[in-house]
Amino acid sequence: MTSPTPQQPQHTQQPHTPEPNEPQEPPQSQELAPQQGAPPQQRAEESQESAAGTPSAPAPAPYEETRIERAIGRGFLKASSRAMAPYQTAVIRIGFAATWLLFLLREWPNRRVLYGPDSPWDLEMARRLLDGNHAFSVLPWSDGIAWFECVYLVAIVASALLMLGWRTRTMSVLFMIGVLSLQNRSIFIGDGGDNVIHLMSMYLVLTRCGQVWSLDARRAKRAAAAAREAGSHTGADAASGPDAAARPSLDVPGVILWTVLGLALAVAQLLGSYGLTWFEHGPFPHVGWGLTLWFLWGTHGVWWWVQRYAPGEPRIVLDTLAKLAHNAALLVIVVEVCLIYATAGWYKIQGSRWQDGTAVFYPMHLDYFSPWPALSDALGSNGLIVMLITYGTVMVQVAFPFTLFNRRLKNVLLVAMICEHLSIAFLLGLPFFSLAMIAADAVFLPTNFLTWLSARISDLRDRLFRRGGSPAAAEGPTGPEPEARTHSGGGGHTLVG
16 A cells, blocks of 8 residues: 655745736636625625635535334345345255155056046146136147157156256246146146145246255356366466356256257247237236246346356346345245135134034044044044144144244244144145145244254265265355354244244
8 A cells, every 4th residue: 555645735825916007817716706786795795705715514414314214224135135045945945846746656657537638627628727717738739648748757857856956947947837737737636735836836936946955056066166176276266357267167958958948938939839828817917928938038048148258247136136036935935834824724713613623533534534544543532632633733823823933932833733744644645735735834944953954964975875074065056055044042033944
């Protein structure tokens, strides 16, 4: 640093006394000259002020933000600075993808009867229903059995790859298309869990659910480590700057996948396939499914191009928008789960069987919902157990949305609800409904528990494969894993984690 240049002293100019025959010069500044039309007293005062120097106006007081403005600023900074709950969204991604994958694999022998050409709800009836409710499905595009088999296989592959976290942005869109296409083809098939998967498949498209526990995160971590190592050997970081050193390499599989999907969408659009409208009957008002899919396809391309060729402000802007979309979708998921439990609990309160404590008795004695008849009879014959389960179910569902801001109470009720869904899966024979609800409940799991569970699984994996742990094993997609919330207080205000 260089010392500041000393200020040169100002030389005062002596007033010049004109000679008797020397001509007078006019005033150099019009501001210093008194106004000609002003009274003599005002002209004298102005002359004195101009000679002595006009006093400077007082500096305005600094602007002070109000409490509401500060709160809004802190909220916007928190919502745009990072994608919150990376571990919870990863569990949601794995849970829903695994649930839908297991369902498709279990129904593989019956797929043509459930959703295909052998279904009693034939394709013509499905088209009439789709014309009325304006739902989206790609199965009406063709009557051929080959097209149905292709859609079913793509749904299985997309679910498996989304669960593993390979190209999560693309696979989340294909997963959504597979879920909507099959479920809207035969809407009378399902046990309640299909509605949750239906909604969550659309929300996952807007989330950054591959930040941790995914093949994308591992690939990004390895690429970042290779770039840092190459920069340390060649000096690229110092010579080209951090943006050049962080530029990702050419992603050939991603480019091929993006091109193939774009061509497939263009062909379907040119052929006038069913449901690909531009400005009507879409996921949003005045936004059709054709416009939505093209927007997602173009957004993925722009994201890749900016990440590779446009460092600086464009990259920061897109990253901020992606974080805002992720956090908004996460908030919608939280509200959705709360509404599910709140409405279910309040409707149960209005039922007479739930009021007298006997509602659980009846499904335990139905043959269709009794995979273990002896166990159902043993539990159903005990009036005290039936009453406790009935009242406990209502109280947990009604109270849960009101306990989100208390960490300890929320975690206790969360364990109770997970146990409730496990009992439904085991006693009533509804495994996929229970898996879907447990996956939705995962948005409220504590971050400390998830990181602890991840460490235990990593240790077990290293022991099984006899691989020594390394410091880099705990790193996330581009270095350290996303920040985990580690508040130790039991009554902290928290919605997620």
